Amino acid sequence: xxxxxxxxxxxxxxxxxxxxxxxxxxxxxxxxxxxxxxxxxxxxxxxxxxxxxxxxxxxxxxxxxxxxxxxxxxxxxxxxxxxxxxxxxxxxxxxxxxxxxxxxxxxxxxxxxxxxxxxxxxxxxxxxxxxxxxxxxxxxxxxxxxxxxxxxxxxxxxxxxxxxxxxxxxxxxxxxxxxxxxxxxxxxxxxxxxxxxxxxxxxxxxxxxxxxxxxxxxxxxxxxxxxxxxxxxxxxxxxxxxxxxxxxxxxxxxxxxxxxxxxxxxxxxxxxxxxxxxxxxxxxxxxxxxxxxxxxxxxxxxxxxxxxxxxxxxxxxxxxxxxxxxxxxxxxxxxxxxxxxxxxxxxxxxxxxxxxxxxxxxxxxxxxxxxxxxxxxxxxxxxxxxxxxxxxxxxxxxxxxxxxxxxxxxxxxxxxxxxxxxxxxxxxxxxxxxxxxxxxxxxxxxxxxxxxxxxxxxxxxxxxxxxxxxxxxxxxxxxxxxxxxxxxxxxxxxxxxxxxxxxxxxxxxxxxxxxxxxx
Amino acid sequence: xxxxxxxxxxxxxxxxxxxxxxxxxxxxxxxxxxxxxxxxxxxxxxxxxxxxxxxxxxxxxxxxxxxxxxxxxxxxxxxxxxxxxxxxxxxxxxxxxxxxxxxxxxxxxxxxxxxxxxxxxxxxxxxxxxxxxxxxxxxxxxxxxxxxxxxxxxxxxxxxxxxxxxxxxxxxxxxxxxxxxxxxxxxxxxxxxxxxxxxxxxxxxxxxxxxxxxxxxxxxxxxxxxxxxxxxxxxxxxxxxxxxxxxxxxxxxxxxxxxxxxxxxxxxxxxxxxxxxxxxxxxxxxxxxxxxxxxxxxxxxxxxxxxxxxxxxxxxxxxxxxxxxxxxxxxxxxx
Numbered sequence: 001x002x003x004x005x006x007x008x009x010x011x012x013x014x015x016x017x018x019x020x021x022x023x024x025x026x027x028x029x030x031x032x033x034x035x036x037x038x039x040x041x042x043x044x045x046x047x048x049x050x051x052x053x054x055x056x057x058x059x060x061x062x063x064x065x066x067x068x069x070x071x072x073x074x075x076x077x078x079x080x081x082x083x084x085x086x087x088x089x090x091x092x093x094x095x096x097x098x099x100x101x102x103x104x105x106x107x108x109x110x111x112x113x114x115x116x117x118x119x120x121x122x123x124x125x126x127x128x129x130x131x132x133x134x135x136x137x138x139x140x141x142x143x144x145x146x147x148x149x150x151x152x153x154x155x156x157x158x159x160x161x162x163x164x165x166x167x168x169x170x171x172x173x174x175x176x177x178x179x180x181x182x183x184x185x186x187x188x189x190x191x192x193x194x195x196x197x198x199x200x201x202x203x204x205x206x207x208x209x210x211x212x213x214x215x216x217x218x219x220x221x222x223x224x225x226x227x228x229x230x231x232x233x234x235x236x237x238x239x240x241x242x243x244x245x246x247x248x249x250x251x252x253x254x255x256x257x258x259x260x261x262x263x264x265x266x267x268x269x270x271x272x273x274x275x276x277x278x279x280x281x282x283x284x285x286x287x288x289x290x291x292x293x294x295x296x297x298x299x300x301x302x303x304x305x306x307x308x309x310x311x312x313x314x315x316x317x318x319x320x321x322x323x324x325x326x327x328x329x330x331x332x333x334x335x336x337x338x339x340x341x342x343x344x345x346x347x348x349x350x351x352x353x354x355x356x357x358x359x360x361x362x363x364x365x366x367x368x369x370x371x372x373x374x375x376x377x378x379x380x381x382x383x384x385x386x387x388x389x390x391x392x393x394x395x396x397x398x399x400x401x402x403x404x405x406x407x408x409x410x411x412x413x414x415x416x417x418x419x420x421x422x423x424x425x426x427x428x429x430x431x432x433x434x435x436x437x438x439x440x441x442x443x444x445x446x447x448x449x450x451x452x453x454x455x456x457x458x459x460x461x462x463x464x465x466x467x468x469x470x471x472x473x474x475x476x477x478x479x480x481x482x483x484x485x486x487x488x489x490x491x492x493x494x495x496x497x498x499x500x501x502x503x504x505x506x507x508x509x510x511x512x513x514x515x516x517x518x519x
Numbered sequence: 520x521x522x523x524x525x526x527x528x529x530x531x532x533x534x535x536x537x538x539x540x541x542x543x544x545x546x547x548x549x550x551x552x553x554x555x556x557x558x559x560x561x562x563x564x565x566x567x568x569x570x571x572x573x574x575x576x577x578x579x580x581x582x583x584x585x586x587x588x589x590x591x592x593x594x595x596x597x598x599x600x601x602x603x604x605x606x607x608x609x610x611x612x613x614x615x616x617x618x619x620x621x622x623x624x625x626x627x628x629x630x631x632x633x634x635x636x637x638x639x640x641x642x643x644x645x646x647x648x649x650x651x652x653x654x655x656x657x658x659x660x661x662x663x664x665x666x667x668x669x670x671x672x673x674x675x676x677x678x679x680x681x682x683x684x685x686x687x688x689x690x691x692x693x694x695x696x697x698x699x700x701x702x703x704x705x706x707x708x709x710x711x712x713x714x715x716x717x718x719x720x721x722x723x724x725x726x727x728x729x730x731x732x733x734x735x736x737x738x739x740x741x742x743x744x745x746x747x748x749x750x751x752x753x754x755x756x757x758x759x760x761x762x763x764x765x766x767x768x769x770x771x772x773x774x775x776x777x778x779x780x781x782x783x784x785x786x787x788x789x790x791x792x793x794x795x796x797x798x799x800x801x802x803x804x805x806x807x808x809x810x811x812x813x814x815x816x817x818x819x820x821x822x823x824x825x826x827x828x829x830x831x832x833x834x835x836x837x838x839x840x841x842x843x844x845x846x847x848x849x850x851x852x853x854x
Contacts, residue, residue, distance in 0.1 A: 048853070104854075129853035148824075148853050166828060166848050187831050188849040208838060245831055245845045279838070301842055319839035337799070337839025355799030355837040357768075374800035375768060391764035391798040393730050409798075410765030411728045431763055433728045500728075 029068040036093045037062050039121045040141075044097045048129040050111035051150075056120030056138035063117040064089070064098055072108035081108035123159070142180075165189055170244075174199065178238050186244035193242060197253040201237035203230050205264070208318065209283035209301040210248030212264040215256035221269035226279045226300075228264050246283075246301075278336065279318045294329070312347065331367075339374070344514070348383075357392070362514055366401045375410070380512045393432070398512045399423065402491075411435065411500070416442060418509040422490025433500035436493065440506040443490035450480040451498045458499060463506035522549065526556050530563045662704025662711040669717050678718050680735040690739055692718065706743050716753040729761070733769040737776060746780040755788035758805075764798045771804030778808075778815055786812070786819075790826050793844075799837045806830065806840050810847035818854055827851075 037043065037060060045052055066087050072078035084105060090097040100112045118124065123141040126134055131150035136143050136157055143161040145152055150168045154161060156175040162183045163170055170184050170191045177199040184191050190210070195201070197216075205212045206227045218230035227243075232251075242249045252258055265280045283301030294311035297304075302320040312329035315322065322333060323341040330347035333340060339356040342349070342363075349367030351358055357374040366383025369376055372390040379397040386404045387394050393410040396403055400417040402424035409431040416423045418439035425444075427434045438444075446467055452458035455478035460469060467484035482502075495502050529546045532538045538546065550560045673696055681691040681701075692714055693701035704711040715736065736754070740746040754777075757770040771792055774785060792805040809827065813819055819827075830836055830844035 148851075167851075185832070187828065187845045208842065245841065246849070301838075319837075319842045335839070337803070337837040337842075339803075355803050355839055357800065371800065373764070373768075373798040374803070375765065392768050392800055393765035407765070409763055410768075411730050432730075432765060435728075 031064075031066045031068070031087060033064045033066075033089060035062045035064065035089060035096055036060060037096055037119060037122060038093050039119050041093060041119075042095045042123040042125065043116065043118050044091075044095065044125045044127075045114060045116065046097070046099045046127040047112055047114060047131070048100060048102055049109075049131070050100070051113045051132045052126055052128065052134045053115045054124050054126070054136045054139065055115070055117050056122075056140065057117055059119055061119075062096055065115040066100075067113045068110065069113075070108055070110045074107065077105070077107035081105045081110055085110040085112070087112065169247075172240075177201075178240060181238045182240045184240075184242045184244075186247060188246045189244055190247040190250070191242045191244050192250045192252070193240060194252050194254055195232070195240075197255060198233065199237070200233040201231075202235075202239040203232055203251060204228070204239060204241040204243075205249040205251070206243040207245065207247060207249055207265075208279065209246040210244065211266070211282045212249045213261035214251040214264065215253045215258070215261045216251060218264070218269075221264065223264075223268055223277075223280060225276050230264075248282075278316045283320075364514065376405075376407075380514065382514075394427075398509070403427070407432065413437070415507075415509060417511055418442075419511050421487075423493075424491040425493045425495070427494075428496040429500060430498050431500065432497065433503070434495045434497045435503040435505065436495060437505045437507050437509065439509055441487055442506070443485070443487035444493040445485055445489050445491070446482060446493050446495075446504065448482040448493075448495040448502045448504070449497070450500070450502055451477050451496075452480070453477050453499065455480065458497070458501050461501060461503040461505070463504060523553060523556050523559075526550065526553070527559055530560055531567075534563065534567050657699040657701070659701045659703060662702050662708040662714070665702065665710050667709040667713045669713060672721065675718070678732070680732060680739075682739075688742075694718070706739050707745075707747065709747075712747040712749050716749045719753040720756045729757075729763060729766045730769055733757070733766060733773055737769070737773040740773075741776050746777050748780045748782045748785075751777050751780045751785045752782060755782075755785040758788045758792055758801075764801065767792070767796065767798065768800045768804055771801050771808060775804060775808035775811055778812055778817075781812065783820075786823065790823050793830060793840075794826055799840065802837070802840050803843065806843040806847065810843050810850065813847045813850040816852070819851055824848070824851060 039060060043062060045054070068085060070078060070081045070085065072081055084103050086101045088099040088101050090099065098114070098116070102110060120138050120140050124136055124139055125144045126146070128134055128147040128150065130148060133151045133153060134145055134147060135153040135155065136145070137155035140158045142159040143154065143157050145163045145165070147165045147168070149166060152163055152165055152168065152170045154163070154172045156173070158176065158179060160180040160182070164185045166187045168189050170186055170189055172182065172184065172191070172193045174195045177196055178201050204227065208226055212228050216232050218232070219234060221228065221230040242251070250258070250261060252261065265282060268280050278298055279300045281298050281300050284299050286302065286304045286306065288306045290308040290310060291306055292310050295309050296314040298316045299320070300318040302317045302322070304315070304317070304320065305323040307325040309324060309327045309329070313324060313327045313331045313333065315333045317335045317338065319337045320335065321338050322335060324331070325343040327342070327345045327347065331342065331345045332350045333342070335353040335356070337355040338353060340351055340353050340358040342351060342360045344362045344364070345360065346364050348365045349360065349363040349369065351360070351369045353371045353374065355373050356371060358369055358371050358376050360369060360378045362380045362382070363378060363385060364382040366381050366385040368386045369378065370388040371392065373392060374389060375392040376387050376389050376394045378385065378387065378395070381396060381399040381401055381403065383401040385396070385399065385401060387396070387406070389407040389410060391408045391410060394405045394407050394412045396405065396414040398415045398417050400420060403414055404426040405412050405414065406428045407430070410429060411432040412427040412429050413435040414425060414427060415437040416425070416439070421441060422443045425436060427436065448460060450458050450460065453476055455471065460480060460482050462482065464486040466486055467482045469480065469482045472479050526546055526549050529538060529542060533543060533546055550556050675694040675696050677695045679693045681693065688705060689703055690706055690711065691701050691703040692711070693699065702711065702714055719732070719736070736750065740750055751774055754770045754774050758767055758774065761767050761770065771789065774781065774789065789805045789808050792801050793809065796802050796805070809819070809823060827844045827847050831841050831848060833841065
C-alpha cells in the first residue's frame with residue numbers, strides 16, 4: 001500500500017473520531033412500564049425519532065421498554081435536551097397512548113427506541129417521522145403505520161393494515177394466508193411482500209418509476225394506466241394493495257427464487273394499447289455522447305442527455321428531462337411532463353410536453369412544437385413552424401419560414417430573418433403582448449388587432465406608415481384594428497393580442513448563420 | 520392663442536394710449552416675443568396711419584336731416600308709459616355678473632384651447648432604431664442619494680431597466696413620473712431594491728413587457744452573491760397575483776435561482792402555486808424550486824412537506840410534478 005493511501009485512510013478514520021470526541025453523549029436512559037389493556041383495546045404510539053418494535057402475545061398487559069439517547073454539542077444543550085425529552089403515558093385500559101414529547105432542541109438530537117409487548121388482538125397505531133425501523137409482529141388486530149422515513153417491517157400481521165411511508169422500505173411478511181385487506185402506500189420506497197404460495201387474494205400494484213415483479217402466476221392480469229390488477233390463485237380473498245411512486249413492488253411466493261420474478265411492466269398482459277402505456281416501462285437515466293443511427297426510446301420516468309443522434313429520433317417519456325444536442329434527422333419527441341431542450345435538429349421537428357418549457361436551438365426544416373403550459377423558445381427556425389403554448393411566452397429568435405404561434409396567456413416575440421423580404425406570420429395571444437421584429441424593408445399585408453379593456457394602456461406601436469387604424473367599442477372592450485400594406489405589401493401578417501400591446505418594430509437584424517452539422 | 524387674441528384687442532387701445540401702464544407693458548412684451556402679433560401690430564399701426572391721412576368728408580344735408588328725425592321719433596315716450604329706472608345696486612350686480620361670466624368663459628375657453636404641454640408624460644416606446652423620447656424633463660438620480668422609503672403609491676409609467684454600466688456592476692431603472700427619472704445604483708442598494716420591489720408589485724406598464732422585466736431581474740440578481748430578500752418577496756407577490764401566466768412562470772423560475780434569499784413568505788407563495796396554480800408549468804417551477812430547497816438541506820415546514828406528499832400521491836396531477844414532488848421528499852431529513 002502506498003504511503004499516501006495509508007495517510008488518507010488514517011485521516012478518514014481520525015476525522016470522525018475527532019468529531020465524536022467533540023460531542024457529548026448522555027448514557028442511554030431506560031424506562032420500563034406496565035399498563036393494563038383490554039384484549040380488544042387500542043395502543044397508539046407516537047414517536048417522532050427512534051425505532052419501534054411492537055410484539056404481540058398473550059395476556060392483558062402492555063409492557064413498554066423505552067430507551068432514550070441524546071447527542072448534544074455541550075453540557076448545557078445536553079441538560080436542556082434531557083429535561084425536554086420525556087415520555088407520556090396516557091389513556092385507559094381501552095386506549096393507551098404512548099407518546100414521546102420532544103420539543104425542538106438546540107444543538108442536540110434525541111431518539112427514543114421502543115419495544116412494546118402487547119396482547120396480540122389489540123389494534124396498533126404508530127406515528128413516526130424518522131426511524132431506523134418500525135416492526136410490528138404477531139398481531140391479529142388492525143395495524144396502522146404513518147411514517148416519513150424508515151423501514152417498516154410487518155411480520156405475521158393477520159388483521160387489516162394500512163401503511164403509509166415516504167422514504168425507506170416496506171417488508172410485509174405473511175406467515176399464514178392473508179385474510180384481511182392490506183393497503184401499502186409509499187413514495188420513495190421499495191415494497192416487498194412475502195406470501196405463502198397457497199394464498200388466495202387480489203393483488204393491486206402501482207408504480208411510476210419502478211417495476212412490478214412477482215413469482216406468482218397471475219390470473220386475469222390487466223393494466224389501467226400504471227395500476228396493475230391480478231388474482232393470485234384464483235378469484236376471491238382479500239385485496240393487497242401495494243403502491244409506491246418511485247420504488248418497485250415485489251410480490252414473492254414463499255420459498256420461490258426472487259431471481260425468477262417476472263416483470264409485469266416489461267411483459268404487460270394483452271390489453272388495448274393506450275397513450276399511457278409509456279408509463280409501463282421502468283424509469284431510466286441515460287447520458288450518451290452520441291447515438292449512431294435511428295433511436296427509438298420509451299420510458300416512464302427518464303433523465304436523458306444525448307450529445308448527438310446520428311439519425312432520426314423517436315422518443316416518448318412519461319416524466320422527465322430530455323436534452324438532445326443535435327439530431328441529424330427527423331425528431332419526434334413527446335413528454336407527458338417535463339422540460340425539453342433540443343439542439344440543432346436537421347430534419348422535421350415534432351415536440352410536445354404536457355408541462356414544462358421547450359427550448360429549441362435550431363429547427364432547420366421547421367415543424368411543430370407545443371406545451372400544455374410553459375415557455376417556448378426557438379432560437380432559429382429554417383422552415384414553417386407551428387408553436388402552441390397552453391400558457392406561457394413564445395419567443396422565436398429568428399425565422400426564415402412561416403410562423404403560426406398561439407398562447408393562452410403570454411407574450412409572443414418573433415423576429416423575421418432579414419434575408420427574407422416577406423414572411424407569413426400568425427401570432428395570437430389571449431393575454432399578453434405581440435412583438436414582431438422585422439427589417440426596415442420588410443413587406444407584408446398587416447392585419448393587427450388588439451382587444452382590450454384599457455385602450456389607454458394597450459396600444460399599437462408600429463414603425464411603418466401606411467396602416468389604417470380603427471377603434472371600435474365592443475361591449476366593455478375596445479377593439480383596435482390596424483390594416484394595410486407595409487413596403488408595398490407581401491405575405492399576410494396576422495397579429496392578435498388581448499389585454500396587451502402589438503409592436504411591429506423595424507430593426508437592423510443580423511441574420512443567423514448555421515454551421516454545417518458534422519456527420 | 521388666446522393670449523394673442525387678447526393682445527389683438529389691446530392693440531387699438533395701445534394706439535390711442537388708453538391702456539393702463541401694466542397692460543401696456545405686457546402688450547409690448549408680448550408683441551416683441553410673438554412674431555404673429557408683431558406682424559399684426561405693424562398692420563394695425565399702418566392702418567391707423569392711413570386713417571389719419573384720409574380726407575374729412577362732409578355729411579350731405581339730406582342724410583343728416585333724416586337721421587336726426589329718426590332719432591327724435593325714437594326718443595318720444597308715450598304718455599301712458601312710465602319708464603323703469605334701473606336701481607343702481609341692480610345695475611352694479613348685473614355688471615359684476617357679466618364680468619364673472621365673461622371672465623369665466625374666457626378662462627374656460629383658454630383652458631380648453633391651451634395644449635396640456637409638459638403636464639402629462641407621454642409613454643415613450645423603444646425600438647432598436649428609435650431612441651426613447653419623453654417630452655418631460657429627464658433626471659438621473661443615484662440610488663444612494665434617495666430615500667429607500669417610497670411614500671404613498673406614486674403612479675409611475677413607462678418603466679425600463681438598463682445595465683447602466685456593466686463594468687461597474689451598476690444598474691438603472693428609468694420611469695416617467697412628473698418627469699422622466701433614471702435611478703442608477705448597485706443591485707444591492709436598498710433604494711434600488713425598494714424601487715424594484717415597488718415596480719414589480721405595482722406596475723404593469725413595463726417596456727416592452729413584464730416578462731422581460733422579470734428576465735432582467737433574474738439576470739441582474741443571479742449575479743449578486745446574497746440577493747436582498749425583498750426582491751424574492753416581490754417575485755412572490757408576482758407569482759401570487761399576476762394574471763399573465765408567462766410572467767408567473769418566470770417569477771417561479773427566478774425564485775428557483777435565488778434560494779439563498781427565500782423568506783417564509785416566498786416559500787409559502789411557492790407552496791400556494793404548487794397547490795393551486797392552473798398552469799402546469801407554474802406548478803412544475805414551484806415544485807422544482809421546493810425540490811432544490813430540500814436538496815440544499817433547508818428545513819421545510821410541515822405544511823410544505825404535507826403539500827409535497829399530497830402532490831406526489833395526486834393521481835390527476837401531471838406526472839412530472841408528481842415525480843418532482845417525490846424527488847423533493849426524498850431529500851428531506853425530518854427534524
